[in-house]
Amino acid sequence: MKLNSAQTDRACGAVLGSAVGDALGAGYEFGSARVGTDGPQMIGGGLGNFAPGEWTDDTTMAWCILDVAATGQDLRSDAALTAIGRNFRTWYESRPADIGIQTSNVLGRAGADPTAVELTAAAAGFHEQTGRTAGNGSLMRTAAVALPFLGNPDAVADAARKISALTHFDPRAQEACVLWSLSIRRTVIDGELDLRGGLRYLDDDAVAYWTERIDEAETSDPKRFNPNGWVVSALQAAWSAIVHSDGFAETLSTAIRIGDDTDTVAAIAGALIGAKWGASAIPAKWRRILHGYPGKRGEDLVHAAIQATSGGPKPGVWPNASRMTDGGTTGVLVEHPYDDGVLLGDLDALDKLPAEVTAVISLCRVGTEQVPPAGVEHICYWLMDSELRSENPNLDFILDDAAKTVAALRDEGQVVLVHCVAAHRRTPTVGIAYALERGVGLAEATSAVRGVLPRVNPNSAFDEALGRIAAQR
Numbered sequence: 001m002k003l004n005s006a007q008t009d010r011a012c013g014a015v016l017g018s019a020v021g022d023a024l025g026a027g028y029e030f031g032s033a034r035v036g037t038d039g040p041q042m043i044g045g046g047l048g049n050f051a052p053g054e055w056t057d058d059t060t061m062a063w064c065i066l067d068v069a070a071t072g073q074d075l076r077s078d079a080a081l082t083a084i085g086r087n088f089r090t091w092y093e094s095r096p097a098d099i100g101i102q103t104s105n106v107l108g109r110a111g112a113d114p115t116a117v118e119l120t121a122a123a124a125g126f127h128e129q130t131g132r133t134a135g136n137g138s139l140m141r142t143a144a145v146a147l148p149f150l151g152n153p154d155a156v157a158d159a160a161r162k163i164s165a166l167t168h169f170d171p172r173a174q175e176a177c178v179l180w181s182l183s184i185r186r187t188v189i190d191g192e193l194d195l196r197g198g199l200r201y202l203d204d205d206a207v208a209y210w211t212e213r214i215d216e217a218e219t220s221d222p223k224r225f226n227p228n229g230w231v232v233s234a235l236q237a238a239w240s241a242i243v244h245s246d247g248f249a250e251t252l253s254t255a256i257r258i259g260d261d262t263d264t265v266a267a268i269a270g271a272l273i274g275a276k277w278g279a280s281a282i283p284a285k286w287r288r289i290l291h292g293y294p295g296k297r298g299e300d301l302v303h304a305a306i307q308a309t310s311g312g313p314k315p316g317v318w319p320n321a322s323r324m325t326d327g328g329t330t331g332v333l334v335e336h337p338y339d340d341g342v343l344l345g346d347l348d349a350l351d352k353l354p355a356e357v358t359a360v361i362s363l364c365r366v367g368t369e370q371v372p373p374a375g376v377e378h379i380c381y382w383l384m385d386s387e388l389r390s391e392n393p394n395l396d397f398i399l400d401d402a403a404k405t406v407a408a409l410r411d412e413g414q415v416v417l418v419h420c421v422a423a424h425r426r427t428p429t430v431g432i433a434y435a436l437e438r439g440v441g442l443a444e445a446t447s448a449v450r451g452v453l454p455r456v457n458p459n460s461a462f463d464e465a466l467g468r469i470a471a472q473r
Contacts, residue, residue, distance in 0.1 A: 001151030009278035017274015021266030048097030053289030072312020081116030136234035403433035
């Protein structure tokens with residue numbers, strides 16, 4: 001299924017939103033810290049003594065799935081399921097700081113190099129032995145399951161069941177993964193939140209069971225769903241947080257304030273609400289420090305998500321292209337009129353990056369050869385050069401967040417390059433937004449920023465957004 005830019009943004013939002021929820025919730029797991037009046041922060045800590053911004057086993061296991069999906073393999077195949085299981089096992093052998101008891105038991109039973117058949121058999125055996133294998137550990141990792149099958153809901157349901165069964169054989173765990181994965185699919189495609197749409201992929205008894213549980217989640221205070229280690233209560237907690245909140249950040253705050261398994265509930269909720277709002281709605285203050293096993297960062301999740309939705313990596317096509325250019329670049333690199341520690345430029349500015357630059361804000365796609373060198377912080381924004389509102393549904397947020405990020409970097413003493421492809425529209429717009437953040441009036445800021453850039457081509461949608469931002473100052 002070929003996606004438009006907004007759908008692609010939402011697909012990336014599913015995996016990035018889940019990881020952000022996970023890292024945000026990690027510090028509050030099982031009452032390890034109290035949420036302050038300013039809401040949850042990426043404080044680190046938790047059961048695994050995680051660093052601030054470090055994701056936990058929730059995102060690590062999601063990465064194990066996404067890594068395989070990004071190759072273009074069919075996640076329902078024995079080969080892909082085996083690859084996922086071996087990714088799980090490799091991580092297990094790294095002696096992670098935090099791993100679910102059930103997951104650990106199954107991965108230990110399956111042996112050093114398990115096939116999908118062997119891993120599923122180990123999970124089934126554990127279920128037969130204990131009768132209690134409906135933990136939330138397979139639901140927490142579902143962010144990427146739907147991405148390769150956005151045009152095929154039957155395949156989504158099948159993949160969700162099979163991937164769950166690798167470690168969590170209980171039917172309730174599998175059903176929860178089906179419902180959540182299909183909901184992510186629906187939300188990526190049309191932006192609508194609909195948890196009930198997946199009910200038709202369950203049997204009659206399961207439909208009755210889950211309909212009642214969904215009703216409970218929608219009509220109850222989210223805090224009712226504590227404890228939430230059981231997959232049913234975890235799903236209810238995440239869904240209740242979503243329906244009782246407004247926006248991405250508020251949803252994660254609500255999910256974490258429920259308490260108990262905060263990182264997992266926030267990861268589950270983050271996947272679906274991230275699919276609703278898109279990666280472009282996630283603040284840079286969280287994305288800047290997001291990281292985790294196996295040595296990945298948030299932008300790696302975005303790139304893998306794009307590959308998962310497009311059938312695998314495409315040579316010469318972003319994010320695999322070595323260089324991005326439209327032939328219109330001329331090497332623009334000028335000082336911001338109100339701050340000589342902020343440079344405004346085009347894509348070619350990356351090739352002649354001044355030594356004093358310590359941070360780069362990219363407002364366009366960047367090729368693998370154009371990524372700033374090690375030691376230079378790189379923050380990317382999903383901002384389309386378009387006047388269509390549908391192409392930039394989070395436009396006001398992006399411009400305001402980019403301006404605040406420049407200000408934060410400057411407060412840290414960093415020298416910042418802000419660039420897009422040709423410095424015609426996106427670069428001057430964020431330059432003006434930064435001037436507004438510094439207290440300059442809109443008319444003066446517009447005249448001054450456009451005056452230092454040689455070929456500004458105004459964008460009416462960007463200008464209207466700047467007007468709204470200025471009115472709120």
